Amino acid sequence: MSAYHPLTEQEAIELAQSLSNFFPEGAKLQSREIGDGNLNLVFHISDPATGKSLIMKQALPYAKVVGESWPLTLDRARIESEALIIEGKLAPGLVPQVYHYDADLALTIMEDLSDHVIMRRGLIECGRYPKFANDISEFLANTLFFTSDLGMNQQQKKLQVQNFINPELCKITEDLIFDDPYTVSENNNFEDAIADEAEALRADTALHLEVALLRQKFLTNAQALLHGDLHTGSIFITPESTKVIDPEFAYYGPMGFDIGAVLANLLLNYAGQEYWSTEDRAREEYRAYLLDTIQAIWTQFDQKFRALWDEHGVDRMANETEDFQNFYMQSLLQDSIGYAGCKMVRRIVGLAHVADIDKIPDPEKREKAQRLALAIGKALLKWNRKAASIDEVLEIAKKGV
Amino acid sequence: MSAYHPLTEQEAIELAQSLSNFFPEGAKLQSREIGDGNLNLVFHISDPATGKSLIMKQALPYAKVVGESWPLTLDRARIESEALIIEGKLAPGLVPQVYHYDADLALTIMEDLSDHVIMRRGLIECGRYPKFANDISEFLANTLFFTSDLGMNQQQKKLQVQNFINPELCKITEDLIFDDPYTVSENNNFEDAIADEAEALRADTALHLEVALLRQKFLTNAQALLHGDLHTGSIFITPESTKVIDPEFAYYGPMGFDIGAVLANLLLNYAGQEYWSTEDRAREEYRAYLLDTIQAIWTQFDQKFRALWDEHGVDRMANETEDFQNFYMQSLLQDSIGYAGCKMVRRIVGLAHVADIDKIPDPEKREKAQRLALAIGKALLKWNRKAASIDEVLEIAKKGV
Structure with missing residues (x-):
């Protein structure tokens, strides 16, 4: 018993x-x-x-x-x-x-991390976290590299995969992120004002192909031990400190899923900021700060991951093959962009939303923020397999609806 | 105890x-x-x-x-x-x-299958197996589809992955197929006559990129429960019956690894037949039979796998997304061609060889067969990510050295 x-x-x-x-x-x-x-x-x-x-x-x-x-x-x-x-x-x-x-x-x-705040709240209040890009890129590079076939004993890694089989929590992600938003489902949850957007999502076959491909990768690609739910509600933060919490969705999956979660949640706040801030200049400055942060996260992640690889790589073929590292990093960027897109879309029409957008009091502004988030998310999804630089994400975000 | x-x-x-x-x-x-x-x-x-x-x-x-x-x-x-x-x-x-x-x-x-012969021996003796393409395509389609996220409960599948974690036997494949042939290794085993070929393999960076990519997929892509060692020595055969034996390398990996193993071993025999048969016409006929068999295996596999998917597919996104099935099948063909290339190369310069080629008594003919097998294997590797049709494999095989 x-x-x-x-x-x-x-x-x-x-x-x-x-x-x-x-x-x-x-x-x-x-x-x-x-x-x-x-x-x-x-x-x-x-x-x-x-x-x-x-x-x-x-x-x-x-x-x-x-x-x-x-x-x-x-x-x-x-x-x-x-x-x-x-x-x-x-x-x-x-x-x-x-x-x-x-x-x-x-x-x-x-x-106890009570001296920290939940990052989602911090961002809604336009907090600035000068250490964040450095900390989260280090978290991502270290945890993803050293649990992958690039950075740990490849036979031990298989036992780690076995230990982190997580069917029930993966199922939540598979349904809520990679299925429901693109069909009629009781799990969906959106305001009447954007019913047209929800309908368009259901009809967009080019988008479905990208989501189906990312879903397959989530189901099959045991690349590294993921946090599995790395949104800004899973991060405790102060200007001096970053703490990632709540890895109960952890499993072996595609690295881009964790990286994309961070990017998506910064972009969701970006879409909300358009309508939160009352003063134009402060708003524009904060939005620029968010995009700078996104760029810094990817750039630093890319540098740190490559440095770990060069110093600690365990896979002879991966280490010694010309162009393989560049190919790998570009695939990671593409996956990250694709997963960021999935995560933005689901936070607008799917079951679980984000306060960055849902708590905007004015219904018209809220609707505009939702449409902006969806536009960015869909553009990321349609671009993901062609992406070559993080700058393209910033361009998509700046372009807006 | x-x-x-x-x-x-x-x-x-x-x-x-x-x-x-x-x-x-x-x-x-x-x-x-x-x-x-x-x-x-x-x-x-x-x-x-x-x-x-x-x-x-x-x-x-x-x-x-x-x-x-x-x-x-x-x-x-x-x-x-x-x-x-x-x-x-x-x-x-x-x-x-x-x-x-x-x-x-x-x-x-x-x-007891003593009334069957090992297919490798059967092929060396120019045996014809009119049921083989049908049987092996059915084996591949059924076992791969119904153990994948396309054809079985996706949460049960994760428990199957867990049950078939197979580190020690995977390590043999990772070393002998995806590493040793491309470097100086004690595990390699080739005749002095083709030392130039072995050296060329070590220097061919474009080839290394393809092998490194296929190696990564083998390490990470838990697509279906594979046999894991599906060469013609793992098949018992008669003209009326096909029995696949010895799945001790079974694990969750990329489907193309099993399909490619079958294609590679038919092509290794094809390369050997060039020099086995004494009578020109019989030899040409048998080689044509082998290529017809390769074409039939892929074509029937493709038809059967799609039919299973259409009837038994469990993944809504995979089932309902336009073009996803075509995309998936093309990826399978590409993987199969890539893995076939890896398997041909390793059987010529790696640790374990095949009788189809090694038992050719005349040293000059044997050397020519080895060079032909390597030429086909390398060409398949360099082509794999561009492939769109099984006919391209036949063209590569016909083209020869």
Whole structure:
């Protein structure tokens, strides 16, 4: 019989207290449940006397999204915990530290990052994060390179693939990102004002071919251990620090899916900024900052990934074959652009939206932001297999509707 | 403690006798060990009184190839047995029936196919197999389609990937096919007469790019459950029957690797026939028969795979997206041609050769056959990403050196 049950706050405190060498013995701990209750319980446990605190995240055996509830494997807690530990080794300081994992309770105890903000909120408030491009490009280059056949023992990598088979969470992505937005589905969710856009998506056969190709890659291409859900709601940030959280969708997939997620969420904010900011000049400056950030992320990722390859590449054919690295990096850019497009489209017409756009109060401005995001997303999708430079993404974004 | 130990003939007989409902009780069984002792023990066990017989194949914990010996996992017996059972369900009658699998002994008891001949020998003797193109195209279409994301539940497929992680046997392929022939390696094995060809392979950077790309796909692309070693030595044949054996290299990889293996081994025989046959007209006729067979295999595979897709496709995006099927089939053809090229090259300069060419007694003729096989293999490699029709393979083969 499994010992699993959702913890009460009192049980959470007792478990935290039993963690050796974290809180002083006899500390009077406080607990706040800060999760949204849709997927996980999240306890913030602190000792007011010393100011020490930690986060306890427990998976719930179901998912609730927009009112729907369906059963969901607790194995995702193991995957999240193991992925965090791997990412922490490969990209030190860029993920929360894991203190403890309890398999029976599907529970991870980790570093408290309450001094950070969720990046999505930070971007909506026009925050600037001068370290972000450097940090996220390092996170992407290190985690993707060193879990791939380029950077780790290729037989060990196969065992990693085996360990990160993640059918239930992959299925969510396969449905919500690579299928529903392009057909009539109960999972779709869009405002009446853009019903014409949703209909156009269903009829656009050239677009469907690109999505179908990217879907096949997502299903079959075990290139590297992905975070699997790397949007700006999975990033905690300050001007000095970046922490990637919540890798419960981790699995072996195409690298461009993670890179594209970051680009897409910056572009979604870009599309929303058009209508958020009240002052024209500030708005234009912030939008330029977002595009500069996108360019810096790809450019630095490309440099760092190539440098890792040159220094640590394990595959003789990949290392010594002229032009192979250039070919590989261009494929990564193309995939990243394609996946960015998929992710923008689904955030406008699919089940789960983003606050960057949905919280724009004025309905007309919101509609325009939605149309802009869709225009950029579709253009990225139609361009992806032809892409040769990140500059082309910036041009597409600047061109607008 | 494991019960594993290599069986004696007497133990093999006792095990066969204990198999319920196969041999009559008290039957006086005879055993012959017919394996080559390099990888497996193979016992042929028969009851002269009834004429009934079976094959007992036991994995040895090492591999011996050309004098070298290295340890090799016994798990390959499980993989072989499970792959045979899956293939038997998906392509009935085209693999030996599995009667029993013993995990502790790494042993599979299966149908005796002694009335068939190994296809490589059959081809060397200019045998004609009018059912072969039909049978092998059916084997390929059924096993590849129904184990892929196109034809089976996509979450179940991920568990199949997990079950068929096969690091040690994949490593053999990765080294011997996708690395050694293109560098200086102790694993290479070629005659002095073609040392210039081996040197040219090492210097041909355009060729290396193609091989590196195909190697990456082999490492990462979990498209379908492959046989993994589908050369003509893994096929038992008669004019009326085709049986695919020995899937111990089975794993989830790119479909073109299996298809290409069949094409390559027919082309290796084609290259050898140039110099085997004594009578010109018979030789030309047989070579034409081999090319007709290649064309028929691809054409029928293409038809059957598309028909399965149209009737049983499970992926809405793949099914309903205009042009996606054409795109997919063309990619399969291109991969098949690329992998066929890799397999031809490695059989001439790599560790393991083929009798179709190596047993040509006249050294000058043998050398010419080797050069012809290399010329065809290299041409296929350089053409693979541009290919649009199987006819192009025939043209390359006819063109010769």
